[in-house]
Amino acid sequence: MAAVLFDFSGTLFRVESADAWLRAALAGAGLALPGPELAETARALEAAGALPGGANPLRVPEELAEVWETRDQSPELHRAAYTGLSRQVPLPGPGLHDALYDRHMAPVAWRPYPDAAEVLGALRGHGIAVGVVSNIGWDLRPVFRAHGLDRYVDTYVLSYEHGIRKPDPRLFATACAALGAEPGRTLMVGDDRRADGGAAALGCAVHFVDHLPVTERPAGLRPVLDLVR
Structure with missing residues (x-):
């Protein structure tokens, strides 16, 4: 990936x-x-x-x-x-x-999941580009900055800035283009099977996590590191 x-x-x-x-x-x-x-x-x-x-x-x-x-x-x-x-x-x-x-x-x-920094940092260490694709009506960048995770993110593609929302493949295509990555070599990670699953129509691989309280999902993102190898 x-x-x-x-x-x-x-x-x-x-x-x-x-x-x-x-x-x-x-x-x-x-x-x-x-x-x-x-x-x-x-x-x-x-x-x-x-x-x-x-x-x-x-x-x-x-x-x-x-x-x-x-x-x-x-x-x-x-x-x-x-x-x-x-x-x-x-x-x-x-x-x-x-x-x-x-x-x-x-x-x-907002609280980051316990393994978010670990996984994002590992991806950066392996030279893998990272994007955030969100259906949202406000600028979430300050949340990432406040929690020290902004340094790991190469691009943000937010629905309100483009007037389209997931599962529309165009939002994922915008993110891939911003990262200079082919969809076939891109993994989408999300908790919503309909919205985030829309990336599959573009040719991206998709991996789902459970939308749980942070105390109940200490290592839900770690499988991503195995999927990108």
Whole structure:
């Protein structure tokens, strides 16, 4: 393999829990909820799918269906989709819906998987180019920089910057072109079989990892090193 493409959320990084996310937004607004109410509100937000990078909504309200399907094509659509979902849940302040959205973009809201630095560093040591291909509505580069992983990434191909999203093969083709790598010598690593599996249509090899909390997946990326040999 000449290059490896990685998904972001659920592959290299995992977003904080809904409970921690809500606590942080409340604290930033100078608000608090009693323990049981906070836990119940966090569960409701998670069920609504309001945390980007968290669980998908159990049900998308009809009025949000269109924006949900196109959410990764622009920052405006992404914010509208997720704040729309969070507004399905009553919160103790009207500004909290935007505060929650802003919080999820903070580097501190994300943790790299335990073996991410090890695997990315090993790929760099073997001269293998690395790209990040993500369906997302905001610039994730600061997350990589804050956690010291930006130095291992040669290119970022983000859906909102191109107006197309995975599984569209054009997004993977853009990444391969940026790395100067033939698709047949490129491996795509992700957690979404539909979205990340779209790379196969271009001729890339594909490897899937499980979207688990970081404590439950200490070495899920290490098989990548065997696949590129």
